[in-house]
Amino acid sequence: MPSVAIAGAGLVGALNACFFAQKGWDVSVYEFRKDIRTMKHVQGRSINLALSQRGKSALEAVGLREYIVNQGVPLYARLVHNKDGKTFSRQPYGKPGEHIVSINRRHLNEVMITQAEKSPNVKFFFEHKVKSVDYEKKQLVVQCTSQPSRIPTFGTRAASQDHAEIHVEADLILACDGAYSAVRRSLMTIPRFDFSQDYIEHGYVELNIMANNNKFAFEENVFHLWPRGHFTLIALANRDKTFTVTIFAPFSEFEKHMSTTEDVLSFFEENFPDAFRLLGKEHITETFNRVKPQPLVSIKCSPHSFFDNLVLMGDAAHAMVPFYGQGMNCGFEDCLVFSETLEEHDNDIASAVRAYSEKRVNDAHTINDLAMYNYEELKDLVNRNSYKLRKKFDTIMNMIFPKSWIPLYSMVTFTRIPYSEVIERRKRQDKILSTLLTTASAVAFIGVFMGMFSNRAKFGF
Ligand SMILES: Cc1cc2nc3c(=O)[nH]c(=O)nc-3n(C[C@H](O)[C@H](O)[C@H](O)COP(=O)(O)OP(=O)(O)OC[C@H]3O[C@@H](n4cnc5c(N)ncnc54)[C@H](O)[C@@H]3O)c2cc1C
Incomplete structure (x- = not known):
């Protein structure tokens, strides 16, 4: 052999x-x-x-x-946590039942x-x-x-x-x-x-949310996300009912807002109030005293x-x-x-x-x-209306054309379509969408024009 x-x-x-x-x-x-x-x-x-x-x-x-x-925990959707710490929005990953699995490395x-x-x-x-x-x-x-x-x-x-x-x-x-x-x-x-080789400007620090009376402290079957513009927090459940929580932020942000105990606690309290309560002051302080942000390459x-x-x-x-x-x-x-x-x-x-x-x-x-x-998506885009609209459009198209119109995230995550083909398919989808939008705008414009023309006496021409 x-x-x-x-x-x-x-x-x-x-x-x-x-x-x-x-x-x-x-x-x-x-x-x-x-x-x-x-x-x-x-x-x-x-x-x-x-x-x-x-x-x-x-x-x-x-x-x-x-x-x-x-041995893992299935995750069916993203749960976006708003800054008030009380309201959320849920974004399913794909069709009902489609999920990723949180696994212990x-x-x-x-x-x-x-x-x-x-x-x-x-x-x-x-x-x-x-x-x-x-x-x-x-x-x-x-x-x-x-x-x-x-x-x-x-x-x-x-x-x-x-x-x-x-x-x-x-x-x-x-x-x-x-x-x-x-x-x-x-x-x-x-x-x-x-x-x-490129190091991005962001680094990351990992923290933990402990089990609460042997129960998950948050909903377990979702990917928790706190998108805050140029920094973001995520949490994935583990089988032992804990959550691994990761903060991604530019190194300059870590230096400016997370380098003293006082600063890091008020940063978490202000930006992620619900996670802050569950992480606890002691754990946040201990973690930031013990570990430095890790680079991403x-x-x-x-x-x-x-x-x-x-x-x-x-x-x-x-x-x-x-x-x-x-x-x-x-x-x-x-x-x-x-x-x-x-x-x-x-x-x-x-x-x-x-x-x-x-x-x-x-x-x-x-x-x-x-x-x-995808970092742009995670830290910011998920909150934008244009992103939400596109996601809805992709879902509808996928229902009508299940084989030929698969949303980008689903192609990457739920199929084995070669990555290079995924991007070609996405470009084709973008082209069709832009043709549809141009046609719709042209039809709307003609409609308005015709309306004005048939009422030209009213408009004075
Ligand atoms: C914060 C973070 C989160 C991530 N989350 C995900 C995720 O959710 N999903 C996902 O798919 N990927 C994720 N990844 C990426 C994933 O961790 C890596 O892609 C994966 O670990 C790569 O596996 P690997 O075996 O190639 O390298 P490694 O896991 O780095 O393994 C390399 C091995 O080689 C050994 N080694 C190194 N040098 C030598 C040497 N000179 N001689 C002998 N042995 C050597 C090391 O000790 C190690 O055991 C994440 C990465 C990070 C940083």
């Missing part, structure tokens, strides 16, 4: 391990951190994540969909590692840091951070080993080592490798494949801002698309690797841009 070496046992690396375990390949995964299943606290990004159709389809392919979805990661490890051909090497890729020899350069390393005893062949660095060969190398990928970094000098690169045997996937290929809830979903879909591409190419690694990159780069760039755009 062929061998695959995977850099990173995060969400995308662990899911890839499940895919290749299922195919019966020899799988070795090199992860910088300790085994998270043995850790008390896992440092890292968002506590919970919104899982949607693309992610579900990938989990389905490895037999984990039902189990994971049942750590639990999801642990379940996938355990699932992959059930196969005797899969081995995880924790506390093994991938340093680079030696692209002349097509090897992954790994350093063990806890001695001794167990690498040579299993799976991919270790071409050489000393205490400092281990060179690992494999038929296929998958770089799933996240936004700051060491593999991608070592490819930067390759001619015609395009790369761009958007990364694009092209190609996603190299030397006929290496592929960048997940955040290593396309880290995106979290406002469409698609980073993980897109990364999971990467695993599924690559698996499908391998099958289409009769497991010919070289041609599958090339075909995958050709297919996926455009899609990844599109969802990166859409994620950036």
Whole structure:
């Protein structure tokens, strides 16, 4: 059987391990951190994540969909909280029943590692840091951070080993080592490798709302949103009846209004009065004393494949801002698309690797841009009448033409239509809408003109 070496046992690396375990390949995964299943606290990004159709389809392919979805909290609509802290507006995500699922990141990661490890051909090497890729020899350069390393005893062949660095060969190398990928970094000098990285002006801080007498403090099956122009607050329910609450704001706003205890409390009280009451003064103060706002980065690169045997996937290929809830979903879909591409190419690694990159780069760039755009929607547009009107129009058109007129959010979230096609379809919808509006205005104008003409004596001409 062929061998695959995977850099990173995060969400995308662990899911890839499940895919290749299922195919019966020899799988070795090199992860910088300790085994998270043995850790008390896992440092890292968002506590919970919104899982949607693309992610579900990938989990389905490895037999984990039902189990994971049942461990989550379904969310059917956005609940927009007004500034008075008492009134709300509800915006369903799609058709009745369509929903996303709030999932615990750590639990999801642990379940996938355990699932992959059930196969005797899969081995995880924790506390093994991938340093680079030696692209002349097509090897992954790994350093063990806890001695001794167990690498040579299993799976991919270790071409050489000393205490400092281990060179690992494999038929296929998958770089799933996240936004700051060491593999991608070592490819930067390759001619015609395009790369761009943008930090947005916003950062985020995560807080928690505790269960209230073992009950959810808010309605649980909705995505709570407090859009306030250039900053916004969101809350997603967890299975343990808590909510993970995230504030997104420009770093300058954090500095200006949230850098002293007094300031941060009055900022929350003024802008999110209902959330403020449930978060509590003590928790807000403690959190802001303990953590700094975290940055958000958007990364694009092209190609996603190299030397006929290496592929960048997940955040290593396309880290995106979290406002469409698609980073993980897109990364999971990467695993599924690559698996499908391998099958289409009769497991010919070289041609599958090339075909995958050709297919996926455009899609990844599109969802990166859409994620950036969706922030405008979350922080501001959801409150505008033009946005609400467009949403109503899209819903009506979708009822009349269920297959050909699917709203943008639904195409991204509830289908597997390639992201690049999603944007083409949206452009076509915009064109039709603008033709309809122009025609309606022309008809109205002619109507008014005819009315005035038939009453010209009254108007004096
Ligand atoms: C605030 C926030 C909220 C989000 N919400 C959502 C959401 O609701 N829905 C959604 O779909 N996405 C969401 N995302 C995006 C999602 O978190 C990422 O897209 C996803 O984690 C990417 O998975 P990954 O496996 O590619 O990278 P990571 O999860 O970053 O995993 C990379 C792994 O590689 C390991 N690693 C790193 N460097 C090395 C190395 N040199 N050697 C070995 N191992 C290494 C790391 O330890 C880690 O385990 C959110 C992101 C943020 C910041």
